[in-house]
Amino acid sequence: MKKAIILLVILNIILVGILIYVDNTKENGSSADPVSKEENDFTKYDGYIESKLDRYKDYYKKNSNNDITMEETIKLVNNDVDKLEGLEYKNYLVKLIDSKYYISDNLLRYVDYYDNKSKNIDEVITNVNSNIDYEFYTHTQKADLKKGNLILVNKFYYLDKNYEPEDLVPIDSAYTMGGGYLTEDTWKAFKEMADVAYKEGIDLYSVSPYRSYNTQDGLYERYAARDGYEEADTYSARPGYSEHQTGLAVDINSTDDSFAYTEEAKWLKKNAYKYGFILRYPEGKEYITGYQFEPWHFRYVGKDVAKKIYDEDLTFEEYYAYYVN
Numbered sequence: 001m002k003k004a005i006i007l008l009v010i011l012n013i014i015l016v017g018i019l020i021y022v023d024n025t026k027e028n029g030s031s032a033d034p035v036s037k038e039e040n041d042f043t044k045y046d047g048y049i050e051s052k053l054d055r056y057k058d059y060y061k062k063n064s065n066n067d068i069t070m071e072e073t074i075k076l077v078n079n080d081v082d083k084l085e086g087l088e089y090k091n092y093l094v095k096l097i098d099s100k101y102y103i104s105d106n107l108l109r110y111v112d113y114y115d116n117k118s119k120n121i122d123e124v125i126t127n128v129n130s131n132i133d134y135e136f137y138t139h140t141q142k143a144d145l146k147k148g149n150l151i152l153v154n155k156f157y158y159l160d161k162n163y164e165p166e167d168l169v170p171i172d173s174a175y176t177m178g179g180g181y182l183t184e185d186t187w188k189a190f191k192e193m194a195d196v197a198y199k200e201g202i203d204l205y206s207v208s209p210y211r212s213y214n215t216q217d218g219l220y221e222r223y224a225a226r227d228g229y230e231e232a233d234t235y236s237a238r239p240g241y242s243e244h245q246t247g248l249a250v251d252i253n254s255t256d257d258s259f260a261y262t263e264e265a266k267w268l269k270k271n272a273y274k275y276g277f278i279l280r281y282p283e284g285k286e287y288i289t290g291y292q293f294e295p296w297h298f299r300y301v302g303k304d305v306a307k308k309i310y311d312e313d314l315t316f317e318e319y320y321a322y323y324v325n
Ligand SMILES: [Zn+2]
Pocket: 208, 244, 249, 250, 251, 296, 297, 298
């Protein structure tokens, strides 16, 4: 009797062992059945790509205790999230990827920013695309001159000391106080805009167009001597970092804050895009542009781009990251 019980126990142990073994081989996909239940499931979802099935399975299994869905798995693997080392699954990853201005190269930075700042997904995308997750004047790189009228110069992108636009032309004296130069495209567009405005009773003229590196250097140092460097940084660019050095930017009529309340400023805000200009440092976007609201500073980008920036209410930083870079 005793022997029989021991035999039964042994048989039981063997049986349980076999059951566990069979179960494991199923999970590993090496079961004899060529079409497993899981495979069938993945095919049902949008975006399924047959060649990625093994990756779906791996990622899904790896994150099975994170409540990941098969739909999410497909989306994330299709966007190569499973290949990013050091990136753990997060339940907001799909939301990031589905955002209008999502840039795949920025994914790790989005996640880092989201996890450390209490910002919503849209803010995370906007801020990281505009490098706001970095301190101004850090991670700096040379401006890409090949971008032509869409060169970005800001607190992350700079121009060399000796950079001077090739096609500077003098501004006709009827359109300026103090003279100066703009690139040819910028000048033509400015003249076209000023001529139309004039017919509508709006008098527009340049008060500060192209500035050389040395001119900006002198200006910045003067402001810094007066207000200190920290304060000067909020309203004046460091040499090499001024958009005025591109010849594509122009300060119009007055650089006094009160200009915002004039008919000229209101007209510009509403109409400048039609001539290829954007209000470069808008109110409420200071944290992106790095500059206080400047109702007088306009940047030439061409008509199509200006319209898109105007319609989508973007800063040039956001536009550049998503559409140009
Ligand atoms: Zn300016």
